[in-house]
Amino acid sequence: MTTYAHDPIASTIVAAWPTGAGSLARRVARVPTHVDDEGARHLAQALDDFSARAWLGYTDPGLVAVEPTVVARALTRPNLPCDGILHFSEDPVEEAAHAVGRHLTGIGTSGFREAIGREVAAECDAVCAAERGDLSGRAQQAVALSRADASPVQVAAADALFQEIPMGCERLFTDVEPTAASVAGTHWLQAAAEVTGTLCDRDPEQVLALADEINGGSRMVARRVLSQLVERSAQDVVGDLIRAAVLASRGYLTIRPEGLEEEPVVTLLDPACPGRCLLEGIVDGIQACFTVYLDEVTARERPGRDAKWSGLDWAEEVRQRFDGAVRGVAVAAVS
Numbered sequence: 270m271t272t273y274a275h276d277p278i279a280s281t282i283v284a285a286w287p288t289g290a291g292s293l294a295r296r297v298a299r300v301p302t303h304v305d306d307e308g309a310r311h312l313a314q315a316l317d318d319f320s321a322r323a324w325l326g327y328t329d330p331g332l333v334a335v336e337p338t339v340v341a342r343a344l345t346r347p348n349l350p351c352d353g354i355l356h357f358s359e360d361p362v363e364e365a366a367h368a369v370g371r372h373l374t375g376i377g378t379s380g381f382r383e384a385i386g387r388e389v390a391a392e393c394d395a396v397c398a399a400e401r402g403d404l405s406g407r408a409q410q411a412v413a414l415s416r417a418d419a420s421p422v423q424v425a426a427a428d429a430l431f432q433e434i435p436m437g438c439e440r441l442f443t444d445v446e447p448t449a450a451s452v453a454g455t456h457w458l459q460a461a462a463e464v465t466g467t468l469c470d471r472d473p474e475q476v477l478a479l480a481d482e483i484n485g486g487s488r489m490v491a492r493r494v495l496s497q498l499v500e501r502s503a504q505d506v507v508g509d510l511i512r513a514a515v516l517a518s519r520g521y522l523t524i525r526p527e528g529l530e531e532e533p534v535v536t537l538l539d540p541a542c543p544g545r546c547l548l549e550g551i552v553d554g555i556q557a558c559f560t561v562y563l564d565e566v567t568a569r570e571r572p573g574r575d576a577k578w579s580g581l582d583w584a585e586e587v588r589q590r591f592d593g594a595v596r597g598v599a600v601a602a603v604s
Contacts, residue, residue: 270286270317270323270414271316272285273297273313273314275300275313277306280300282300283295283297284316284388286409287412289409289444289545290439298380298388300381303377308375315365315368315372318368319366319389322362322365323335323365323392323393327399328414333360334362335397339363341389343366343370344389347366347367347368347373347374348371366389373385391407394407395408395410402421402423402449403422404444404445412443414446415511415515416448417448419446419451419504419507420446426449427445427452427454428453430444430445431453432599435592436555437454448508451548451551455503455551456599456603458491460596460602461559462558464595465558468565474495477492477557478492480558488553490551494550494554495554510536510537510547511538511547514536514546514547563584567583
């Protein structure tokens with residue numbers, strides 16, 4: 270979501286939003302001289318609330334919907350107190366727009382009101398673009414959010430990035446929505462585990478356990494994904510993991526009935542950023558497969574040498590072999 274602040278030195282309202290690699294900021298409008306600092310901060314807070322509710326329509330489309338015309342009407346003709354009574358809209362996005370509009374009512378400067386109106390419209394447009402799978406421009410902030418349902422457009426974009434670099438790249442975290450990237454990534458994780466498992470004569474899940482022995486650590490996210498992909502689709506596996514983490518972030522504990530007992534479902538993901546956490550786990554799993562692949566190839570072709578001390582040129586040569594083999598398996602699996 271976009272966050273807003275009042276800069277009292279420059280007397281402006283500023284907006285900032287995440288991009289997956291730092292945040293971008295822009296000046297929204299200069300605050301009229303007759304508006305005090307407290308009033309400007311309250312307006313910034315109302316804009317914060319509007320953005321949070323609008324992006325809820327992206328992450329949880331079943332809860333709220335963003336209707337730009339409804340928002341524009343609420344902004345310019347907000348519900349105002351009448352005889353001490355204030356009517357609130359049941360639609361959370363519309364009500365947030367009413368709240369911004371009420372703050373603007375006492376500000377007589379038309380230019381300032383119009384600038385805030387353009388800002389609210391730009392935020393609505395960003396949400397609607399993200400819902401279509403277009404993360405260009407301001408809609409890029411969707412990469413910092415998590416939704417259970419992945420856009421087919423975004424899944425295809427992420428798959429193309431994995432096709433280019435099977436072991437993952439920074440653009441997976443800055444150019445595509447993390448849930449969609451995770452759905453695409455599960456396919457490449459499967460391929461990497463199959464390639465490495467075939468080389469080492471191990472089951473795919475054993476490959477990650479072997480990587481833990483070589484490098485330490487625990488690839489619990491990647492292992493959970495691989496184990497569930499045996500009988501379920503990537504969309505279902507990723508969606509369930511994201512939903513469990515989102516519920517945990519809201520203070521809910523989901524339970525799975527097991528006979529007469531109930532077993533808590535514990536999320537493996539960081540509830541604060543489940544999509545990115547899942548994607549990081551999948552990419553780490555692919556890279557862990559390469560660690561095992563490199564170790565095995567080095568043992569076969571350079572007996573007595575440790576893969577860690579065989580040089581960058583050797584590692585790059587083996588990486589290219591690994592990438593080629595993984596691409597071959599990944600492409601064959603969908604053809």
